[in-house]
Amino acid sequence: AQTVTQSQPEMSVQEAETVTLSCTYDTSESDYYLFWYKQPPSRQMILVIRQEAYKQQNATENRFSVNFQKAAKSFSLKISDSQLGDAAMYFCACGSGDKLTFGTGTRLAVRP
Amino acid sequence: DAGVTQSPTHLIKTRGQQVTLRCSPKSGHDTVSWYQQALGQGPQFIFQYYEEEERQRGNFPDRFSGHQFPNYSSELNVNALLLGDSALYLCASSLLEDRGTGKMEQYFGPGTRLTVT
Numbered sequence: 314a315q316t317v318t319q320s321q322p323e324m325s326v327q328e329a330e331t332v333t334l335s336c337t338y339d340t341s342e343s344d345y346y347l348f349w350y351k352q353p354p355s356r357q358m359i360l361v362i363r364q365e366a367y368k369q370q371n372a373t374e375n376r377f378s379v380n381f382q383k384a385a386k387s388f389s390l391k392i393s394d395s396q397l398g399d400a401a402m403y404f405c406a407c408g409s410g411d412k413l414t415f416g417t418g419t420r421l422a423v424r425p
Numbered sequence: 426d427a428g429v430t431q432s433p434t435h436l437i438k439t440r441g442q443q444v445t446l447r448c449s450p451k452s453g454h455d456t457v458s459w460y461q462q463a464l465g466q467g468p469q470f471i472f473q474y475y476e477e478e479e480r481q482r483g484n485f486p487d488r489f490s491g492h493q494f495p496n497y498s499s500e501l502n503v504n505a506l507l508l509g510d511s512a513l514y515l516c517a518s519s520l521l522e523d524r525g526t527g528k529m530e531q532y533f534g535p536g537t538r539l540t541v542t
Contacts, residue, residue, distance in 0.1 A: 317467075350533075356513060358468070358533035404467050411458060411519055412481050413531060415467030 315340040315407045319416035326395045327424050333380075334390045334419045336405030345409040347381065347388045352418070353401040361403070364388065397423050427452050429518050429534035437540045438506050444539060446501040450518030451532045456480075457499040458531060459491060460515040468515055474499050475521055503539075511541045 317338045326332035338347065349361040364372045364381050371379050376396075380389045392399055400423045405416045430449045438444050450457050456475045460468035470483035474493035493499045497518075503510055517531035 356536045356538075358515065358517075360530060360532075363530065406467075408531075411456060411473055411521075411531065412470050412483070413458075413460075413468070413517075414470065417465075417467050 315342070315345075315409065315414040317405050317407050317414050317416035319405055319419050321419045322417070323420045323422070325422045325424060326392070326399075328395055328397060330395055331391060331393045332395055332421065334392075334403050334405075334421070336388045336390070336416060338386050338388060338405070338407045338414075340386075340407055340409065342409040345407055347379075348406040348408060348413070349377070349379070349388075349390045350404045350406060350415075351399075351401045352404060358404070362390065392421075395423050397425060399423050429516055429532050431514075431516050431534040431537050433537060434535070435538045435540075437542060439542055440506055440508060442506050443502065443504045444506060446503075446514050446516075446537045446539070447498065448501070448516030448518075448534060449498045450516075454518035454520050454532070455497050456519045456521045457493060457497065458517045458519070459499070459501045460517065461485070462513040462515055462536070464512070471501070506541045508541050511539060513538050 345366045347364045351359045362374045376393045378391045402418045404418045406413045432447045458473040459471040462468040472482040473480045477493045488504045490502045513536045515536045516534045519531045
């Protein structure tokens with residue numbers, strides 16, 4: 314069984330600033346993946362970044378990076394140089410065998 | 426390259442009725458997963474289909490059933506609708522062989538918004 318917890322229902326960031334979204338998870342699987350998905354008002358879930366649990370190096374995708382702390386079961390997302398288009402719901406997810414378990418999401422607002 | 430498509434976009438049904446939602450996976454994908462996303466919540470896994478068979482199932486009652494066709498498209502059926510079935514239903518596709526390569530990634534469709542009155 315897997316659980317994912319996002320303790321920040323809402324976050325706000327000034328345009329061009331940096332924001333960090335928190336996520337903790339629990340899983341009994343030894344082989345798993347962690348994801349951050351973005352869901353704008355259009356409802357389409359868009360993959361932001363992915364981390365393989367067996368890799369120690371933190372994943373980076375342009376302005377998005379993660380801080381993966383395996384022992385602490387923590388997987389936070391850092392968004393640098395925030396843009397207005399980053400405003401959306403962000404979901405953390407843990408995946409094993411294609412089944413994804415999602416957190417309850419963090420709504421990110423970007424102030425111009 | 427066509428992404429994941431779902432139909433219909435919106436649907437309104439009455440309690441007790443039955444509904445069928447449809448999904449076409451991303452080109453080249455062979456696995457389809459269905460998720461239910463209630464308002465204000467994260468998606469919850471319903472089940473997954475590969476080679477026309479259900480491979481995994483989440484904690485959903487038997488009223489939820491599915492099917493996968495030879496062209497990999499899929500249907501989600503919900504019988505005896507309850508008010509609590511009102512949600513956004515998301516379909517996601519993936520390629521099974523990617524599971525062991527570190528590429529595990531699911532592509533999501535835009536969803537079907539089901540309202541049960």
